[in-house]
Amino acid sequence: MQSSAQGIKQVFYRKKRYFVYLIAAIVLLGFPFITINGTHIFLLSFDHGELHLLGTRFNMQELYLMPFLLILLFVGIFFLTTLAGRMWCGWACPQTIFRVIYRDLLQTTIFGLRKKISNKQQPMNLESFANKLKAVLAFVIIAFLCLIAAANLMWFFVPPEDFFTYIANPSEHPVLMVFWLGFGIFFILDIAFIQENFCIYICPYCRVQSVLYDNDTLMPTYNYNRGGFVYDKHGTKIDQKLKFIDPNAECIECEQCVKVCPTHIDIRKGMQLECINCLECVDACTSVMDKLNKSSLVSWTSPTAMEQNQKVRYFRFRTIAYIVVLSVVFITLLVVSGKKEGMLLNVNTTSELYKIHTQEVVDNTFRVVFHNTDSVDHEFCVEILNPNIDSDIASRLEIIKPKDPFLVKAGQKRTEMVTIRAKENLSKNDKSDSIYPIVLRSFALDNKEQIFAKRKTNFTYPSQETIHTYLQKREEARR
Numbered sequence: 001m002q003s004s005a006q007g008i009k010q011v012f013y014r015k016k017r018y019f020v021y022l023i024a025a026i027v028l029l030g031f032p033f034i035t036i037n038g039t040h041i042f043l044l045s046f047d048h049g050e051l052h053l054l055g056t057r058f059n060m061q062e063l064y065l066m067p068f069l070l071i072l073l074f075v076g077i078f079f080l081t082t083l084a085g086r087m088w089c090g091w092a093c094p095q096t097i098f099r100v101i102y103r104d105l106l107q108t109t110i111f112g113l114r115k116k117i118s119n120k121q122q123p124m125n126l127e128s129f130a131n132k133l134k135a136v137l138a139f140v141i142i143a144f145l146c147l148i149a150a151a152n153l154m155w156f157f158v159p160p161e162d163f164f165t166y167i168a169n170p171s172e173h174p175v176l177m178v179f180w181l182g183f184g185i186f187f188i189l190d191i192a193f194i195q196e197n198f199c200i201y202i203c204p205y206c207r208v209q210s211v212l213y214d215n216d217t218l219m220p221t222y223n224y225n226r227g228g229f230v231y232d233k234h235g236t237k238i239d240q241k242l243k244f245i246d247p248n249a250e251c252i253e254c255e256q257c258v259k260v261c262p263t264h265i266d267i268r269k270g271m272q273l274e275c276i277n278c279l280e281c282v283d284a285c286t287s288v289m290d291k292l293n294k295s296s297l298v299s300w301t302s303p304t305a306m307e308q309n310q311k312v313r314y315f316r317f318r319t320i321a322y323i324v325v326l327s328v329v330f331i332t333l334l335v336v337s338g339k340k341e342g343m344l345l346n347v348n349t350t351s352e353l354y355k356i357h358t359q360e361v362v363d364n365t366f367r368v369v370f371h372n373t374d375s376v377d378h379e380f381c382v383e384i385l386n387p388n389i390d391s392d393i394a395s396r397l398e399i400i401k402p403k404d405p406f407l408v409k410a411g412q413k414r415t416e417m418v419t420i421r422a423k424e425n426l427s428k429n430d431k432s433d434s435i436y437p438i439v440l441r442s443f444a445l446d447n448k449e450q451i452f453a454k455r456k457t458n459f460t461y462p463s464q465e466t467i468h469t470y471l472q473k474r475e476e477a478r479r
């Protein structure tokens, strides 16, 4: 038996939800503005071709992290749904938060267009002109908030500092404006007109949840052992009063759990796809039963726990398997992101394979793109390394261009023609060219150990016959 304790719990559930809404709103609104050395917590910028993750900046060429993030996202959703049903929907989804703000806060609590938030089936009272005006005002406020929400969504793709600059010149940034206003209008239509039909008919998450549930999943559950059956096994409501069928049935058929439901379902029928796990029905029945000095007939538990009067089994094969997969992917993500190169290097050969100067002096020129992916400017150098410990090729070559370090601004690319010269005759064969694997290493002068990149390529030395023929032709041309 629970009396006043249940009363406190009922208020506490709702308060808990509102508290989570507040935290979610602060996190979502605040995150785009937080930067670590100029890098965002999360930003997928198509504009700059960058992914920012937890203060680390990745170039689009480094999007090998994306599959890990997507696996984390999807497995995380599967895990949460198996564990606690549509908890996301009721507790953190912006759709639900905005519906609560619009219906419960603006229309009901502030403007009094509905009598109470515990009856969501009641239509608005729009008979008087004053009420019509209030309804328009509520709509204007929610429309304004929807535009902020749409901007908030955009900030994860266009950082706020760019966003505000761009919208100051809308004619120069039509794509941004179309996306922002498009999302804004969709949000307004959704919150004001589509309402919970979005959760029931449109949201893809609703469709997949049924395959993720099991009998140990946490969900609002009606205790038919105590309350009595209200529906038959075909889902048809039993007409007679419960007391007539089962004199011990505790459900008093007040229908408070039905009236309060934002998706207009009766939880006594069992688990339904439409349930968004908001727990309003739990609160409602707790409140009713509290007055009778009984515990709630609808509680946040699992069907198995309810039937067997046990605690919910959180740890079972499926949830443990998800935890293992999530841990492995998360650790892999940390390891892979920790191996991020401080810069990017792209080495391409030019159309001229080599340039012969004399019998011993031969150059190879490469077109090298240096990409400073760091958030600060750096001066870069380039050097030659041996490809393996058995090779001494690096000591037999020298870089003759560029000789001096060169500046690459933060986030910028710079293309340099890198010319490598053989210090001696490297020909191994009279008839065919000799190819030497080499490694080009570029590094930032001010942070040689952390900001560097290596790329393998080949140095090609012409055959003796090629050199001889070339020099002979050049001599003849001179004469």
Ligand code: SF4
Pocket: 220, 257, 260, 261, 262, 263, 264, 265, 266, 267, 274, 275, 276, 277, 278, 279, 280, 281, 282
């Ligand atoms: S059945 Fe209960 S938890 Fe589910 S949507 Fe309705 S009120 Fe919310």
Ligand code: SF4
Pocket: 227, 250, 251, 252, 253, 254, 255, 256, 257, 258, 268, 284, 285, 288, 297, 298
């Ligand atoms: S609120 Fe509780 S008592 Fe009232 S109809 Fe629902 S389950 Fe029955």
